[in-house]
Amino acid sequence: MVFKTPENRPVGTDVPPRSLVPSPRRSVLLNGATSKLIVPSSAASPSDPASPSSNRSASTPTPNAAPKKFKPTYTNLLQSLKDSATNGSLTGNGARKNMFSTSRLVSSSSKLSSMAPLTPTTSSQSSPTSTTPKSTPTVAALSVFSSSVLKDSTQDTLNKTPNHNNNNNKMELLSFLGKRSSSVAGLLSSTPSRYRDAMPSPFGEPTPCQSPSTPQSATKSPPRRPNPQIFGRSMSTTFTRTKSTTPTTTSVGLARTVSSGNLHGTKLDIVSNDWKAPGGSSPKKNKGKKIFIQGDRFIPTRTATTITDAHAMLDLAKSIAMNPSANGQSSTQAVAEACGLSLGSRILSFNAEAPCLDDRGASAVRKMYSRHGSFNRSLSSSSMTNLLMKRTILTSPERVLDAPGLLDDYYLNLLDWSCLNVVAIGLDKSVFIWNAETGEAENLVTLPGATDAITSVSWAFDGAFLAVGTFSGDTQIWDVESKAMVRSMGGHLARVGVLAWDKHILSSGCRDGSIWNHDVRLPNHKVAELLKHTNEVCGLTWRGDGAQLASGGNDNLVNIWDSRTTTAPKFTKTNHTAAVKALAWCPWQNNLLASGGGTADKQIHFWNTTTGARVNSLNTGSQVTSIVWSKDYKEFMSSHGYPDNNISVYGYPSLNKIVDIPAHESRVLHTALSPDGQSVATVASDENLKFWKLFEPRLKNAKGGKLTRTLSRSGSFSAGTSKGLGMDDYDDENAPGGGPVGSTGRTIASMTRIR
């Protein structure tokens, strides 16, 4: 620091104080400023007799504010002033307090124009001022600022002028400082009023009181030391300047200060109290520290970007709402973006539902009833590549059996084909089963009641049990092996027109519109009642994984039920305008359901059963009686009634018609797919049961021999191919060669005749 040594004391030179004549107001402010500055400079306490130390303290009034931290701005300066004031009042150690009080007393002493005795400190301070009264304004300004700016500028200048008599330099410095000091005064006056108001109070109206003091002081204080004392001079000059132009006044003021030293104790308290209120108040301190409370404790990571993003999105959404037409095509996208959705992504879920651990005990039974193959088997790549190959489908039936006595009722479901390759058909009061492998047929069930009739048949998944629904409302389960009824589950008030299995759950659809879930293992079999249809339920089928149940009824509804909830269907579809009997789940896309409407509708709708959306529609031009999906091809078959009584094969999702076969002479009532997925059995009200090889496996060079082998391997039919795929009518009893096909045809025929 420049001012460390007394030799450097440059202010001892003569500078006319007139050159810097502050207005009374300014002088007050400057006083305030000086006193503030001086407050924390503990070294300049009266108890410290060494004048050099007091000098240093005056030049560096804020010991805790490192000079290098200062930037040459006035706000910083101001801040430092305030800080210093607060520090002084808050720390309040003895030295500081003393210093503080001296500064006060300098001004207040003017009131008490009394004794001259000089304490060492004050005398040392006062002496230079008396000798070099003209330099005081400069020093005053210096003490006012005491910031690095001024230190740098003025002190450098002062250092350069070791000769204390160089007036010219001082004049320059003076003018420079004068500008600065006035600006500081302005700054100070712009500080909050409480500071300003507080400042003069400890000084006790200095200006009016000074005038009487000045003459005395001039006489009383002789110059003692040549060594100039900045602090002392600064204090005195600020007051003297306003009152008188005599250079001696300064020393008087200081002398008074000294003389009032005995009052320090009391004065100090008052002063410090006065100062604490404005200066020591917390706002000043906080201003320097800047405490930020960031974020919300409940929302830990909210960054500025997300908020701005949100605003941007909000604006975007607003703009869309304001002028939707302007955005035109991209509005959907914009809305999606604004909502935080991305159109470039899709939401996927694992097909399998979360396991339910409540019925864990049933796992053994469940295994017993579990189906053999998975419907979800993925299509092999070879079949995918061959998909585009031309399909050739035989348009003639592979086999024809007689089905006499078949009830011509669209709402019944009388045909099913088990996984063990056994076809079950309900003919009036009886159920016949025909083993497609051996060609044997037999009568499984015959109902005793006079008015009773079979209304539905359905194979359990293991093919060992057959569920039979009756006109009287019973649901019976028959063991095929022992040909005995396992149990009969009553309760329905009307005929049971449709049955569907899911493992151990047998769902039955009744004419009154109710669907019941029977747990066939339980004595109290009815586990759920699905009530939504208001008319006869004629279509009912479980999805392959058992997660959903689709039902169609004569009330033109398609209901999709979730297996875990029975109170209401997941979706209810009202698009059909006629009874919905044809329902089929797509084997390769789990959530795709096809539903076909009756005579008045003629439509096939395709549903995404996860979202409930209709994904496709097809007008078939005829009543849809059933739909069968192919397992190997991306195709499905639909059977129809009036006018053509045809069966059609369509590709999916292209919905192009691959083949259209006029199959029967009257409407096709029921269909069933063979377990190997190649053949479809159809039965119509013309009492014919026909087998169609619609989904023949793709084979390179599909010759007869290979075809035969495939057939025998798959076991759908016995080696009848050797005889050719001609029709075998049941009337053709005396067909030469017989063979299994002929015999089976006869068997059923004979059975029916027996009946």
Place this chain on the structure above:
Amino acid sequence: MQQQHGPIINSRKQFLLRGSTKIIVEFFEYCVNSLLFQRGLYAAEHFKMTKKYGLHMLVTTDPAVKEHMANILKQVEEWLMVSKVEKLILAVKSKETMAVLERWQFDIRNEKDDPSYTDNGASPSGSRASAPPKTEQQIQEEIQAIMRQITACVTFLPMLDGKCTWTILCQAARDAEVPTTWSDADPHLIQNPEQVKLRSFSTNMHRVDAMVAYRLRDD
């Protein structure tokens, strides 16, 4: 020189991706397990306590649930490895009404998608003032914080009355390869939800933001 540089950087990225994927999948697994327990989707006897992330985590012991979860996570991992996953969502639904009651959403973002990993030395790594890679310890601490928060969430989430089930959804890129065991699903959004953002964590590749949305009891 550059020919050598490229594969090295790519393999490094691959290495980071694999590690990051592993962390995220593991986090998600423990997270789901924890939620299944915390939200009472399965009875407490189906869980066992293990030490993970410096916490006692509850993991299911039921083979069916384990298998189900493994199936899902296997696919999620595959998608993560090709950076196709945008969100992972655990939806808790009522069995009675199938209404979505809670929706735990984990946004996954590729954080280090800057070109310096793929660029063949065009921008020397030194020039980019990147933060040093996170240590395993740091990541684990972040995950631990989320886990704690999830556990704490139980205090303000409404009671799940009635039987509930759950579904895991994966919001994947449109061009992601989807096996037949997965299918498009509806987003399981909650109408009028109350949303609480949870903590985030980031690996050296990904950043995971957690959020829970739940339905207020309609009084």
